Amino acid sequence: MEKNITKKDLKKYLRKKSFAGSSNMPAPNRKMCRYICNISTASYTDVSSTLAVEIESVVSEKFKSMIIQAKERGEISPNVDAPFAAFWLDGFITKLLLSYSTVYYREEMKIYLGDRAFQDDYLIDRIITAVRRSLGTPHRWEEE
Numbered sequence: 001m002e003k004n005i006t007k008k009d010l011k012k013y014l015r016k017k018s019f020a021g022s023s024n025m026p027a028p029n030r031k032m033c034r035y036i037c038n039i040s041t042a043s044y045t046d047v048s049s050t051l052a053v054e055i056e057s058v059v060s061e062k063f064k065s066m067i068i069q070a071k072e073r074g075e076i077s078p079n080v081d082a083p084f085a086a087f088w089l090d091g092f093i094t095k096l097l098l099s100y101s102t103v104y105y106r107e108e109m110k111i112y113l114g115d116r117a118f119q120d121d122y123l124i125d126r127i128i129t130a131v132r133r134s135l136g137t138p139h140r141w142e143e144e
Helices: 007-016 027-039 043-072 080-100 103-116 120-135
Strands: none
Touching: 027 043, 027 080, 043 080, 080 103, 080 120
16 A cells, blocks of 8 residues: 655655755755756857756656656646646756755845745745645645
C-alpha cells in the first residue's frame, strides 16, 4: 500500500532540497542556480540553445511523466494539460531558484512578500498551496 504524503513530509522534502531558506542553501545549490542564471543571459547566446535542449528536454520529460502519472492515479485533475503544467512548474521553480541565488530577484521577492520573504514555513505553505491549486489537487491531504 502506498503511503499518503503528508504536509509534514513535503515540508521536510522542500527543506532538504533547499527550496526554502536562502541562507541555508548549500554552496553547490547556489552555484548551480548561478550557472542557470548565467546561461540564460545574452552573453551566453552561443551555447544557450544547446544547453537548453540538453537540460530542459530531460527536465520537461520528467515533469510531464510525473504529471501524467498523477493524473492516472487521480491525484490531480484529469483536465490538467501535462505539457503546459510541466512548463508552468519549471518556470515556478526557476523563479524560486533565482530568488534565492541572485540579488535582483531576492530584492524583488522582498518587495512582494516583505518580512515573510524568507520564512521557510510561510513559503513552503504557499508553494504547496499554489501547486495544489494549479493542478486541481483534491483536498485530501493528511494533516500533521
